[in-house]
Amino acid sequence: MSKALRDAVARRRVCQWWDHVRPAPKDPIASVGEAFLADASPNKINLGVGAYRDEEGKPVVLRCVRNAEAKVAGSEFLESISTSANSRLVEESIKLVYGKDTDVIGEGRLAGIQTLSGTGACRLFAEFQRRFYPRSKVYFPDPTWSNHHSIWKDAEVPQGTFSYYNPRSKGLNFPALIDDIKNAPESSFFLLHPCAHNPTGVDPTEEEWREISYHLKVKNHFPFFDMAYQGFSSGDLDRDARAIRTFLQDGHLIGCAQSFAKNMGLYGHRVGCLSILCTDTMQALAVKSQLQQIARAMYGSPPIRGVLLVSTILGDPDTKALWVEELKAMVNRICKMREALRESLEKLGSPLNWEHITNQVGMFCFSGLTPRQIELLQREFHIYMTADGRISMAGVTMSNMDYLANAIHEVTKSGQES
Template sequence: AAPQGAYRDDDGKPVVLECVREAERRVAGSTNMEYLPMGGSVKMIEESLKLAYGEDSEFIKDKRIAAVQALSGTGACRLFADFQKRFLPDSQIYIPTPTWSNHHNIWRDAQVPQRTFAYYHPESRGLDFAGLMDDIKNAPEGSFFLLHACAHNPTGVDPSEEQWREISHQFKVKNHFPFFDMAYQGFASGDPERDAKAIRIFLEDGHQIGCAQSYAKNMGLYGQRAGCLSILCDDEIQAVAVKSQLQQIARPMYSNPPLHGALIVSTILGDPALKSLWLKEVKGMADRIIGMRKALKESLEKLGSPLSWEHITNQTDWHVLLQRDDT
């Protein structure tokens, strides 16, 4: 089986969040087992959009976002890839080097040609910002780019806020379309708002965007396949049309999304006390990982290693990219 990232406690055991257990208690026996609509749970989508676009987002109020429940982040990416192929058959997708390996499989199986853009700089163990900007500038106008919103997988290297602003500006110049995969919102910094900063910068700058959200990591709902795909459109009329097409793509693929995970997510995010508990638990997980990074770096330094281990604490989330010459 392919390796899959999952959070574990100090004994290596799976963790179920308290907010999830409480949501399960509330959901148990309180609902039927009917199909969800093709587009999924309206409540879950509503709460997901607030998380990604902001509680008071004008785009939500103006109904400019086409959104459907998806089979976690993978399903959201695949729906978008199929949508891209169907309506922009001559387009291609620019994917960072490196990226989560399944990104390549998803767009390949949707028959969308792939190009890569510079991202990781092996010598500095950080972002190849100059290479990234060059590739954005040199890509044909109106290209599609896959961007990791936060906690880049597998490097753990994210652009700074200032770098995101420069990236957004260059996207505007070239009229590129950003598709954000946000699999780790809350896990990078411990604050879901802060982890949505890249998306908010692009929204402020007037971009249309696509966004894949997943609750596998930040709620520990790995097996529930709870996610959301959203696309910001020109207006409400376009959003209705785009949502209709996303549902048409979903229909022969899986018909409609699963119910239980959607109920858990909407119960947690829709209840102020449970949401507050979730935010506390997410911060606890992120802080623990940050602490483990610090401890690993200090241990290596104490062992007398002559190498610099700054990248271990500079990288985010649970991804640490170690190279052969680090040993």
């Protein structure tokens, strides 16, 4: 072949492979961060980020993580330890959710697999659901973490929502929630946030969980728990798992996605676990083998370093005790910020009721601010939050408290119902 011919072909425009690709819509959470970064104001505040920040607004590396790093230093290169670290991670994660003394562990009824954080656990389960129940719908609380919709959509699972939040009371719409459980087609999937609901910060009471469990069981629905914030509701890991343990007592089969991104501050390491409670050991082995096969084709296996860190923290009693202490300290700081923000708004003479700031739990406050007020906060005061009015309380500090409270007061003081 002549060079001239090769050059002519090289110059020719290849067929329009990607001409039809349009930019994807911006992620509602990531775009808040981008707008914040682009703002040059020294007063700017980022209330969009769903990860813990200290009293100076800085990301935190927990001391338990530093201890674990020292213990595992160098070992991440030893291929042979990865399998044992994976199974230790799964074993310890399962104890954290279902309780260390639960019978279902000894009975071998849990199929557990390490995942790419909570998102990976949800994605894996969505794929598993599509494989074995392609026509069953998954129902999400309204509202829910926006990515739930995208994850199950990409897995091509049909989806619906069930009533959850009542904008008037800024609490749970319990009667409507129960009605929606009753009205969903028999044997549907229900995604539940067992604690620290994102974005509303509204959790059912223990009694309400018992009723939810009862009605799901009556309709043979499958409860799938997305546990992204264990410890962040109450500061107590067991207490935050109480909903799941109620379901366990009620004889449900359960799915659970766990993340260590927030409660261990390990967002960048992507450590999580997916567990599915089965009828017996044989079923658990079959389910686990399917999960492993899906994961293998999707991404092989997750990186080992985060697994080593989490399994070391959970497996070493002293390091675990330190984690529990540090987790409590994070939650206490957030609770203090809730109290201080509510008090500041009340002191400013706000005509609105701000009780929900302290009634809601976890990392977020579903402020009830209107789209116009959110826009004003961003434009006039350089305060950034998601368009649904979700405030990450982790972004609130004593240093930005007065500025924030004044700004919220300024945009809401006309008394217009927020």
